[in-house]
Amino acid sequence: MTKTPNTANTISRRAALTGIAAGAASLPLWARYTNAQTAEPLKLGFQVHRTGIGSAYGRWYGRTTEAAVKIINDGGGINGRMVEVVAEDDGTDPRRGAEVLEKFANQHGCDLAFGTLFSHVVIGSAPRAGELKLPYFVVSEGHHVASGALNRYTLQPGITDVKSQVKAMAPYVAENLGKKVTMIFPDFAFGHDHRDFFTAAIEEQGGEVLEQIAIPPAETSFTKYFPKIPRETEVVYHVMVGPAVLTFVKELGEFFGPSRPAMFGFIDSLEAVDIGSPGLEFLEGTYFWEGMCRDAQPDQSEHEKTYRAAVGVDDHGASISDPTDVSTYAHMFGCWETLHVIKEGMETSGYSGPADRAKLIEAVEAMGAMPESLAHPQGDKIFNGKTHQVFGHQNISRVEGGKLVRVHRTSIEDTLYPDEVDYTTQSF
Amino acid sequence: MDLGPYLLLASLEGAVMASVLALTAVGLSLVFGVMRVVNIAHGEFYMLGAVIAWYVAHWMGGHPALGFAVALVVAPLLVGLLAAAADMTILKRVEYDPERTIVATIGLLYIIQQLTLMGYGPEARPVEPPFNTRLAIPWLEFKDGALAMYWPWGLSTTSYKLAVIGAAAAVLAGVWLMMTRTRIGLVMRATQADREMALAFGIPVERVYAIVFGIGAGLAALAAVLIVPIQQAHYLMGAEPLLLAFIVVIIGGLGSLPGTVVAAILIGLSDGIISVFFSPTLAKILATLLVGLVLVFRPQGLFGTRSA
Numbered sequence: 001m002t003k004t005p006n007t008a009n010t011i012s013r014r015a016a017l018t019g020i021a022a023g024a025a026s027l028p029l030w031a032r033y034t035n036a037q038t039a040e041p042l043k044l045g046f047q048v049h050r051t052g053i054g055s056a057y058g059r060w061y062g063r064t065t066e067a068a069v070k071i072i073n074d075g076g077g078i079n080g081r082m083v084e085v086v087a088e089d090d091g092t093d094p095r096r097g098a099e100v101l102e103k104f105a106n107q108h109g110c111d112l113a114f115g116t117l118f119s120h121v122v123i124g125s126a127p128r129a130g131e132l133k134l135p136y137f138v139v140s141e142g143h144h145v146a147s148g149a150l151n152r153y154t155l156q157p158g159i160t161d162v163k164s165q166v167k168a169m170a171p172y173v174a175e176n177l178g179k180k181v182t183m184i185f186p187d188f189a190f191g192h193d194h195r196d197f198f199t200a201a202i203e204e205q206g207g208e209v210l211e212q213i214a215i216p217p218a219e220t221s222f223t224k225y226f227p228k229i230p231r232e233t234e235v236v237y238h239v240m241v242g243p244a245v246l247t248f249v250k251e252l253g254e255f256f257g258p259s260r261p262a263m264f265g266f267i268d269s270l271e272a273v274d275i276g277s278p279g280l281e282f283l284e285g286t287y288f289w290e291g292m293c294r295d296a297q298p299d300q301s302e303h304e305k306t307y308r309a310a311v312g313v314d315d316h317g318a319s320i321s322d323p324t325d326v327s328t329y330a331h332m333f334g335c336w337e338t339l340h341v342i343k344e345g346m347e348t349s350g351y352s353g354p355a356d357r358a359k360l361i362e363a364v365e366a367m368g369a370m371p372e373s374l375a376h377p378q379g380d381k382i383f384n385g386k387t388h389q390v391f392g393h394q395n396i397s398r399v400e401g402g403k404l405v406r407v408h409r410t411s412i413e414d415t416l417y418p419d420e421v422d423y424t425t426q427s428f
Numbered sequence: 429m430d431l432g433p434y435l436l437l438a439s440l441e442g443a444v445m446a447s448v449l450a451l452t453a454v455g456l457s458l459v460f461g462v463m464r465v466v467n468i469a470h471g472e473f474y475m476l477g478a479v480i481a482w483y484v485a486h487w488m489g490g491h492p493a494l495g496f497a498v499a500l501v502v503a504p505l506l507v508g509l510l511a512a513a514a515d516m517t518i519l520k521r522v523e524y525d526p527e528r529t530i531v532a533t534i535g536l537l538y539i540i541q542q543l544t545l546m547g548y549g550p551e552a553r554p555v556e557p558p559f560n561t562r563l564a565i566p567w568l569e570f571k572d573g574a575l576a577m578y579w580p581w582g583l584s585t586t587s588y589k590l591a592v593i594g595a596a597a598a599v600l601a602g603v604w605l606m607m608t609r610t611r612i613g614l615v616m617r618a619t620q621a622d623r624e625m626a627l628a629f630g631i632p633v634e635r636v637y638a639i640v641f642g643i644g645a646g647l648a649a650l651a652a653v654l655i656v657p658i659q660q661a662h663y664l665m666g667a668e669p670l671l672l673a674f675i676v677v678i679i680g681g682l683g684s685l686p687g688t689v690v691a692a693i694l695i696g697l698s699d700g701i702i703s704v705f706f707s708p709t710l711a712k713i714l715a716t717l718l719v720g721l722v723l724v725f726r727p728q729g730l731f732g733t734r735s736a
Binding site: 055225 | 441
């Protein structure tokens with residue numbers, strides 16, 4: 001283990017004796033991990049957006065992770081070993097993200113990394129994960145995993161990607177809201193996924209996108225962009241992220257006043273924001289995509305009830321201890337499900353340490369169907385081992401009386417698209 | 429949208445930005461002019477103003493106007509006191525040496541930002557505006573040879589945004605009156621003109637410095653209180669106003685109040701209009717280009733006077 005310096009002839013007799021004495025004194029400590037690594041905890045590196053523009057998500061990803069790890073450890077851990085989460089803030093910054101992965105691999109000795117949401121951080125970090133040969137389980141929604149742009153060490157088994165989400169939304173939008181759409185999205189990878197895939201999907205439905213309005217991610221004032229919305233727009237499709245989302249939606253309402261077109265938004269535009277905030281009254285009757293429904297629906301499953309209670313979220317999607325602290329409910333289940341996928345993968349592969357990382361990835365690649373359970377409270381899913389991407393049900397909710405009421409739930413088949421990559425052909 | 433209404437909307441948005449920018453930049457310009465000190469932490473005083481406004485509004489409860497009115501007084505006062513204390517404990521100790529002051533205020537920037545992150549958290553939190561009515565704006569067009577009035581889609585502003593423009597104008601007028609008509613203004617101008625001579629005439633220059641630094645920070649905080657019902661209080665919100673305020677101060681001229689206001693209107697409006705018709709990046713490029721041109725051809729700024 002320790003490197004012996006080959007300078008033995010320069011070491012004095014006293015120094016050698018001191019060294020031997022120190023070694024002997026620490027003998028009892030050596031016995032701690034003698035039975036392989038069974039007693040040593042598994043270290044999972046949690047790359048978290050604690051600060052920067054993703055911090056609201058980071059806070060709730062953190063709480064969900066904590067709750068999932070508690071449930072896993074209470075149930076005996078993974079392969080008899082406790083799970084320890086090593087959280088490192090990436091500042092929602094791609095360069096810092098890559099550094100965090102290095103810290104996990106080289107400094108903390110983590111078994112794997114997980115938990116990244118913002119797509120630019122994923123894209124910035126994933127190549128480093130591949131070089132470090134560190135399994136990297138992202139919870140990001142971006143299409144970059146399934147597009148083949150990343151590598152065999154990067155997987156997304158806990159949350160669906162934008163391409164499958166918008167593909168499933170387009171038929172509903174075209175049938176119920178209108179066919180002439182104007183899109184407003186953030187000007188980076190995640191927003192570009194929306195732009196490209198929704199434009200294609202709505203055209204398949206016989207609709208068209210009249211105008212694509214890209215907004216820089218750090219923008220704080222939005223009214224100046226809205227005049228670009230063409231007069232004949234029937235549906236405004238909006239998706240926004242970052243600390244200014246509330247301003248964005250409020251100014252959208254102020255812009256249209258009493259004569260707004262139909263609206264379809266991704267709940268990202270309002271994650272961690274109370275839908276009852278002043279200025280958001282105009283959202284009544286508008287539609288939202290939700291990965292998981294923030295307001296408890298009448299047919300909420302027992303698993304979801306347990307999940308809600310474990311994370312500490314009330315029936316309106318806010319923290320139990322502080323009703324003004326609204327969760328990122330439509331996304332954060334991804335951390336819970338990812339950790340359960342990691343647990344299952346480690347158990348089937350008999351994972352015992354970093355030497356088994358390839359076996360873990362192969363085990364996850366082979367997973368396929370994931371039935372609805374406490375491990376998958378959002379619903380059943382299908383994992384595509386070739387593209388490293390999971391597919392699942394999507395929800396469309398309508399704002400009714402200040403609550404998000406689900407009006408449609410897609411099938412998994414609605415969300416499927418042809419494979420664009422086969423990661424299993426890449427070597428480890 | 430037609431060009432006319434579009435331009436009007438862009439100008440209205442630009443005017444709101446210009447007013448907030450003018451307040452922030454006047455504070456920076458005052459500090460820059462009187463003390464010859466570059467305050468990198470200026471944006472953080474702005475951010476603190478917004479965060480304090482949120483706390484005040486949150487604790488007061490009741491009608492939003494009540495919390496807002498209290499914040500309008502409390503936030504600039506607290507931030508001003510904090511800045512004055514920072515001046516006496518830090519800047520005075522480094523003897524207002526230009527290089528060391530820059531380093532010291534960079535340190536101050538990170539201390540304030542990270543303490544806010546630790547205490548207030550990373551969330552963006554809203555403050556409710558005291559009043560906020562949507563005002564649709566009519567537009568004229570020729571229809572069948574006669575001038576007809578109509579309401580274009582989306583051409584609107586809110587009563588609060590107009591109030592921000594008005595309030596900023598009032599505060600700027602107040603600052604101008606203070607500088608030109610009061611004793612403290614006279615003392616500040618004397619210190620700005622010649623520090624040694626002012627000292628020789630018995631002006632307590634150190635106290636003047638603390639007051640100026642406090643007023644500068646207080647103005648930034650006031651600008652933030654005005655903007656926070658439109659945007660939200662967030663611990664990183666200080667970066668953009670700092671950069672823009674520097675651009676405005678350089679273009680307008682060191683320590684020149686009218687220059688700062690003119691430059692703020694120029695930058696605010698052009699940012700509003702250019703980012704509407706072209707792209708926000710181009711607006712920033714042009715602003716930076718303007719700074720470069722001003723530095724090359726008129727280093728003292730548009731309204732600045734050449735001084736040692």
